[in-house]
Amino acid sequence: MAERQMPNLYSVFDGPCSCPSCWNDETEMPELEFESGNEESLERMMYEAVGNSLSPTIPTRNSELEQLNCVAGPSSLPSSEEPVDVNTESVHADDSLQILEDEQTIREIWVVGHSYIHWAEKKALQMGMENLGCDPSQIKVSWGGIRGMRWRALKPFLGEAADHCPTPFGIIIHLGGNDVGRKSNLGLISWIKEDLRWLSEYYPDTILIFSSIVLRPCWSQGAKWRGRRINNVLQRFLWREKGCMYHNYSLEGEQLDLFRDDGVHLSNEGNCIFVSNLRQMVELCLIKGGM
Template identity: 35%
Template sequence: MPQPKVPAFLPGGRDPGVSDGGAAGVQERPGCSGSERSSAFGGVVAAGGGAAGPSHPSSSLPGVAVRGVSASGPVSSGGTAVGGISSGGVVEPGPSSQGSCGRSYSLWIIGHSFIHWASERAAIRPGGRHLGLSHLGLHVSWWGQRGMRWSQLLLLLERLRSCPRHPDLLLLHLGGNDVDACSGKDLVNLIKDDLRIVLDWFPGVLLIWSDIVPRPRCLASRRWTRGLSKLNRQVGKWVVSQGGLQLMHEWVDLSCGGLFHKDGVHLSAVGWDLLLDDFASGCERVLALC
């Protein structure tokens, strides 16, 4: 039986699936392999992580005040280190050399299908899954679970606490699948409460909040317009107050169809590239301070 046609811009010619907001997991279109089907942890993709990370306590990034600005603007920050473990997903060796400051740093990137597909896109870009920052000693572990809800974050991190080395930087692109599940106020409070636990579990880690990207197909919902803007602003401000960093994706323009996939949820190849550029720019500005 012939396989369904998949948009050519997707890494590996795979379909991003339908809306990333399934209740217990994600709905899948025909042609997805069994290894891509999400479960509480089975759907997690560890790309760039694995036991290759050094087995010693995390190092420390220089502590500096952080301003919550666009990754394309002036940013400063402070935080701590990462060594990822494989969850049966893609594993890529870490950089073999230390950064120019003589130290290595680790970044965990965690989130829903945006992180799954951003990891796939990064793999075929110059610099690979380490965002082109391996020369600065950065090792990136990708934990992207399609359909992931905010409630699954602590479950995942509780498992990852057994890693021999904890992250220096923890970038979260999560919460988009919860926007319609509760009020904005309740979701903001839930996020803050859980992030307090994360900071307790990983002392000294630098939190990076990647703003939830609005979805063209959800614009009829007020929670996805004014509500989402308020949520990103409040969570970002709180993360900055904890010494973290907010990435504002100022390139997002809902009137520009070329940035989005036809499903009205995911991004196009151009959109993924811009998102990855934000990730890389924010991390580079942090590491440049070492």
């Protein structure tokens, strides 16, 4: 079965298409600063800016898979030892072709978010884990990390993908940390719920995984309380909406060595842990999807 070719589409806006399969990995999104409430300016600049690509997968190295105890390896095609009735041979042949086609369908999982996703992709590539431990003949992990991304940019970022790209098997979102303290908790939670409901309507059969907001060392105690509150509220919300939250507990606590000196971005060790967390999110996505 020929490998699926994603459309090379361009949006009506200036610059490349925001379709995930068309994002350009060679250019980076600049760090963005916006005043709270200036959502129209944010969306306009996000469309004008060039995001990272959801890059194609590459074969993973077995040594790295063993190191991270990765799962979701290749599965074998079902077989039957029962004889085929001569009168129904054509029917059995059609069934076999359908089974083969279903088994060879590549299911795509999008991993989107701010700079944590941007740097996790680069670390995963260094580790030979760009596909996060999945068999590339069955699962394609596509990356969309934009540095400086804030929550209100998610909907326009994925909106074009909803119109032009095939439905993903799963979407993993790590976003919201850049909004803590810049918007009231009630307002931010309202935004997030609204957009997650929108995603559920656009992709009713897609598994949605929300990666919890990481509490940053540079935050005040008040900001950390707000981050925890958002995570707790969204966990209950996603459970009701049949989504799922993954808690990044391994990045919490006073573990300053997991962060850079700025107290915002993850260090090399922190990125290794986050890549492992993303691998577990993919595994969770596959389990919820019945694979």
